[in-house]
Amino acid sequence: MSQQVSLGPFEFACGQSVEDLELTYETYGERAPDDSNVVLVCHALTGSHNVARNPNRALTDGGTSPADQATAWWDDVVGPGKTVDTREFFVVCATVPGSCYGSSGPASVNPETGERYGTDFPPVTVGDWTRAQARLLDHLGVDRLAAVLGGSVGGMNALDWARRYPERVERVAAIATGARLDAQLLALDGIARRAITTDPDWQEGDYYDTGREPSEGLALARQLAHVTYLSKDSMDDRFGRRSATRGQSENGAEFSSDPGAAFFPYRDVESYLDYNADRFTERFDANAYLYLTRAMDEFDLAAGYRDLADALAAFDGEVLCLSYTGDWHFTVAQGERIAEAFRASGTSVAHTVIDSEYGHDAFLAHPETLDAPLRDFLSDGVRGGAVRDDGSEHATDDDRPRFAPVHASLFGHG
Structure with a gap:
């Protein structure tokens, strides 16, 4: 235990x-x-x-x-x-x-x-x-x-x-x-950290007990990292260009949509990333993600x-x-x-x-x-x-x- x-x-x-x-x-x-x-x-x-x-x-x-x-x-x-x-x-x-x-x-x-x-x-x-x-x-x-x-x-x-x-x-x-x-992974980690620190709810890291957490920034950071964990071939085989079988609002990760979203498909690969990012933000801390990626870098x-x-x-x-x-x-x-x-x-x-x-x-x-x-x-x-x-x-x-x-x-x- x-x-x-x-x-x-x-x-x-x-x-x-x-x-x-x-x-x-x-x-x-x-x-x-x-x-x-x-x-x-x-x-x-x-x-x-x-x-x-x-x-x-x-x-x-x-x-x-x-x-x-x-x-x-x-x-x-x-x-x-x-x-x-x-x-x-x-x-x-x-x-x-x-x-x-x-x-x-x-x-x-x-x-x-x-x-x-x-x-x-x-x-x-x-x-x-x-x-x-x-x-x-x-x-x-x-x-x-x-x-x-x-x-x-x-x-x-x-x-x-x-x-x-x-x-x-x-x-x-x-x-x-x-x-x-x-250098490529250093660059991607840098972008991921910026996704967190530019989220207005990050509040310079003092978001604890405020009722607001930088969930959107953390979700974006995780999505970026998740792409690096899969190969190009495996992503293409698994998702291709297929449209998602469920709507964006059902996946939990709340991101603003661009004006063309209603016309173009919400794709399976986007749905996958949104779903996993949503689960991740429920269990992980944004500041910890900043600290651990810095250590790895x-x-x-x-x-x-x-x-x-x-x-x-x-x-x-x-x-x-x-x-x-x-x-x-x-x-x-x-x-x-x-x-x-x-x-x-x-x-x-x-x-x-x-x-x-x-x-x-x-x-x-x-x-x-x-x-x-x-x-x-x-x-x-x-x-x-x-x-x-x-x-x-x-x-x-x-x-x-x-x-x-x-x-x-x-x-x-x-």
């Missing part, structure tokens, strides 16, 4: 501090007496500590879809007999600082003022998330992790563990991620080092990089750059490429595609059958090809 822990004073990378950092987290499975089975899961941008259905916790209304990233967002991956088998592993996941699911963030109450922080909450970085997670593990008495894994910005978080605490991690699985965002795994290989040189465990061919948010080439950086220091690494047109969100929407490589990696490392780079019994670092393709058709997806 969800638990909240107070970790005391915490100084963020920006130099600002909070008097008491609170983290909300959940655990799954039974912890081994020697702590040899602890796995840390790092959630994606708008995810939460609630990775899977917990026997002691019922699902809340809404957020029942894995792609919602709110409640049981990776339920097909974490649990008894599943990819991350909680009969074998003790799984820990915490909502990161700056978010809005119980950990300290802009919506939290500042004990010094008795008011919500709003934009007075310190700016956060992915490194702050990693350090906060380390503090949580210290609190739990966990010195070393069997594995840390995450997708998207959660993959960045996992890679930061390899860089920041190499001695505390045995295996790292970095899924659908990269060492940093490219700022992350650069090689920052402060000669290059990416130098940043990761201290890690001597095993690594699985997993990429999707249809992902233009974090491309296969970006995943390969990470793998090459680990190889440069002699780290045991495999880069598994899944042939899927779905797009970036495939690791959430089609988690079965990562079952074999991730399950084998957690059990047997890079020598596991589904993650060996060349499929032989005795692959070596010298004879590995650049990556190992795994085709989505193997899992029932063309």
